[in-house]
Amino acid sequence: MDEGIRKRLYHVNSIEKRQKETGQFIMDYPQKSFSNKNGNMNLLNEYFFKNKDIYISRHNRYADYPRHSHQFLELNYMLHGQCRQIIEGKEELLQEGELLLLDDRSSHSIKALGDDDILINILFRDQNINLEWLAGIKKRNSLVYDFLLSSAVEGNPMRKYIIFKSANIPHIQQILDQIITEYYRDEEFSTKMIALYLPILFTELVRKCDTYLSDEAKRIYSETNNVALQTLQLIEREYRDITLSSAAEKLGYNKNYLSNVIKQKTGSTFTELVNKQKILAANLLIESTHLPIQDIIEQVGFQNKTHFYDLYKKEYQMLPLQKRASV
Structure with a gap:
C-alpha cells in the first residue's frame, strides 16, 4: 500500500x-x-x-x-x-x-x-x-457447504x-x-x-x-454430523483418488460405521458423494475454461466417459458442451 x-x-x-x-x-x-x-x-x-x-x-x-x-x-x-x-x-x-x-x-x-x-x-x-449469492456460489462447488446449508435449514x-x-x-x-x-x-x-x-x-x-x-x-453439531463433515472435507480435497477404505483409515473410523453415517446424514452413499464432487469440479472447469471435455473427464478422475456423461446430464439436465454454451 x-x-x-x-x-x-x-x-x-x-x-x-x-x-x-x-x-x-x-x-x-x-x-x-x-x-x-x-x-x-x-x-x-x-x-x-x-x-x-x-x-x-x-x-x-x-x-x-x-x-x-x-x-x-x-x-x-x-x-x-x-x-x-x-x-x-x-x-x-x-x-x-x-x-x-x-x-x-x-x-x-x-x-x-x-x-x-x-x-x-x-x-x-x-x-x-x-449472503444468499455467496452461498449459492459456494454450494455449486462444495459438498461441505451444501451439507452445512442443509443442516442450517434443519434447525x-x-x-x-x-x-x-x-x-x-x-x-x-x-x-x-x-x-x-x-x-x-x-x-x-x-x-x-x-x-x-x-x-x-x-x-x-x-x-x-x-x-x-x-x-x-x-461447535454445535452432533458427533455424527462432525463425522460426516470431516468425510466431506476429505472428499473435497482428494476426490480424484479417494476410496471408502482410505477415507476410513485416514479419519480413524471403521469402514462400515463411516459408510452408515454418511448415508444417514447426507442421504447418499460414499461413492455417490465422490462422483458428485467430481461432477462439481468438472462443471467448474467446463464453465471457466476452454479445456476439451475429454481432458476434464480425465483431470477430475473419471475412468469411464459414458458414466461421466450420464452423471453430468442427471445433475445439470444438459450435456457439458451445452452447459458451456449457456454460460
Missing part, C-alpha cells in the same frame, strides 16, 4: 483525540445519516450513497461504537491489529487480515480499538452481492454475517489494498475500478477462504 495512504489511515483525527481523552463515543456522522428506532441506530442509504455506490472509511479508535444496523452491506477489513465485535448478540474476534461481511439489517457493536488497530469499513449497495439457521479467514492469502490482501488505494487516491475512473474489483474480491473469498461455517459446525 502507498505509504502516504498508510500514514493517512494511522493519523489520529479530531474525533479520535476527544475519544482518547474521554473514552466516550462521539458520533462521526451527521444526524441525517441515521435513524433511531427502539434504541437501535440504523445507518441510511440516502446519506452514504448520495453520489456513489461505494463508501470507504477508517473506523475511529479509542471508544466503543454502539450497536447499530445498516440498510446496506458492510465489509469490515482488519488491516492491522484486531477488534472485538458483538454481532447479532454473539461476540466475535476479527484478526489482522480477516474480513467480516454483514448482511443488510444485521446489527453489531464494536469494542474500542487501540493505536495499532486499523479497521477499514467498506460499504456498498450492490444488490447482486449478498441451525445461517447467521447474517460471515467471517472470512483471509489473513494468509496474499492475492486477497492485494485486491483489498488496491480497493483502498483507488478510493483514497480518487483518481479518474477510481469508482469504476472499485466496482470491478468487488465481484473479483468476493469470488476469490468464496473460492479460497474457510468461513465461520466450518467452525460453527464443529
Whole structure:
C-alpha cells in the first residue's frame, strides 16, 4: 500500500483525540445519516450513497461504537491489529487480515480499538452481492457447504454475517489494498475500478477462504454430523483418488460405521458423494475454461466417459458442451 495512504489511515483525527481523552463515543456522522428506532441506530442509504455506490472509511479508535444496523452491506477489513465485535448478540474476534461481511439489517457493536488497530469499513449497495449469492456460489462447488446449508435449514439457521479467514492469502490482501488505494487516491475512473474489483474480491473469498461455517459446525453439531463433515472435507480435497477404505483409515473410523453415517446424514452413499464432487469440479472447469471435455473427464478422475456423461446430464439436465454454451 502507498505509504502516504498508510500514514493517512494511522493519523489520529479530531474525533479520535476527544475519544482518547474521554473514552466516550462521539458520533462521526451527521444526524441525517441515521435513524433511531427502539434504541437501535440504523445507518441510511440516502446519506452514504448520495453520489456513489461505494463508501470507504477508517473506523475511529479509542471508544466503543454502539450497536447499530445498516440498510446496506458492510465489509469490515482488519488491516492491522484486531477488534472485538458483538454481532447479532454473539461476540466475535476479527484478526489482522480477516474480513467480516454483514448482511443488510444485521446489527453489531464494536469494542474500542487501540493505536495499532486499523479497521477499514467498506460499504456498498450492490444488490447482486449478498449472503444468499455467496452461498449459492459456494454450494455449486462444495459438498461441505451444501451439507452445512442443509443442516442450517434443519434447525441451525445461517447467521447474517460471515467471517472470512483471509489473513494468509496474499492475492486477497492485494485486491483489498488496491480497493483502498483507488478510493483514497480518487483518481479518474477510481469508482469504476472499485466496482470491478468487488465481484473479483468476493469470488476469490468464496473460492479460497474457510468461513465461520466450518467452525460453527464443529461447535454445535452432533458427533455424527462432525463425522460426516470431516468425510466431506476429505472428499473435497482428494476426490480424484479417494476410496471408502482410505477415507476410513485416514479419519480413524471403521469402514462400515463411516459408510452408515454418511448415508444417514447426507442421504447418499460414499461413492455417490465422490462422483458428485467430481461432477462439481468438472462443471467448474467446463464453465471457466476452454479445456476439451475429454481432458476434464480425465483431470477430475473419471475412468469411464459414458458414466461421466450420464452423471453430468442427471445433475445439470444438459450435456457439458451445452452447459458451456449457456454460460
